[in-house]
Amino acid sequence: AQSVAQPEDQVNVAEGNPLTVKCTYSVSGNPYLFWYVQYPNRGLQFLLKYITGDNLVKGSYGFEAEFNKSQTSFHLKKPSALVSDSALYFCAVRDGDNYGQNFVFGPGTRLSVLP
Amino acid sequence: GAVVSQHPSRVICKSGTSVKIECRSLDFQATTMFWYRQFPKQSLMLMATSNEGSKATYEQGVEKDKFLINHASLTLSTLTVTSAHPEDSSFYICSARARNLETQYFGPGTRLLVL
Secondary structure, eight states, X not given: OOEXXXXXXXXXXXXXXXXXXXXXXXXXXXXXXXXXXXXXXOOEEEEEEESSSOSEEEOGGGOEEEEETTTTEEEEEESSOOGGGOEEEEEEEEETTOTTOXXXXXXXXXXXXXX | OOOEEXXXXXXXXXXXXXXXXXXXXXXXXXXXXXXXXXXXXSOEEEEXXXXXXXXXXXXXXXXXXXXXXXXXXXXXXXXXXXXXXXXXXXXXXXXXXXXXXXXXXXXXXXXXXXX
């Protein structure tokens, strides 16, 4: 079975400061990990993914995430937050050994970047 | 990235009527499409998965006779909410995935309000 935890419902950070949105996962097979962002009344926008290769993945809008196999984590980071980054962020995992397996989403973390 | 469109973006209907929502993959062939429902301030709930040309697979607790899904082509899936009731009011999001892509791409969502 797969599961995703995002331990923080809300993250507040000042503009210009670094931000981290945490994600831990559980999957029986090979983890395929994803981050999506959702703005109010909109669908999800793909930010980045880890399939294989370098543990540090760079994505859209200056975001990056680090895959840590031993800690089963895939935290989302950005060196300098913008007010426009304020949104709802979802981490998702899929079992890469089973193509038919669906995504499992975390509960979401609301990021507020304060000016 | 790949583009997924949804139509309509917003619909208001009377109780007892049926509503059809279209989901299109604009620049890739979607072998699999997913329909999600999202309640306010909550994560996405997978309703059903459909593969082109075959019947949809519904998640437990989702009424297949109420939420009719048709995946008639590799670029189009439709969700019809039959005999809609106020409790069906929600944000419906579709997602699509191509056979050679690990990533799911999401539509912008449809806000349904049943009066």
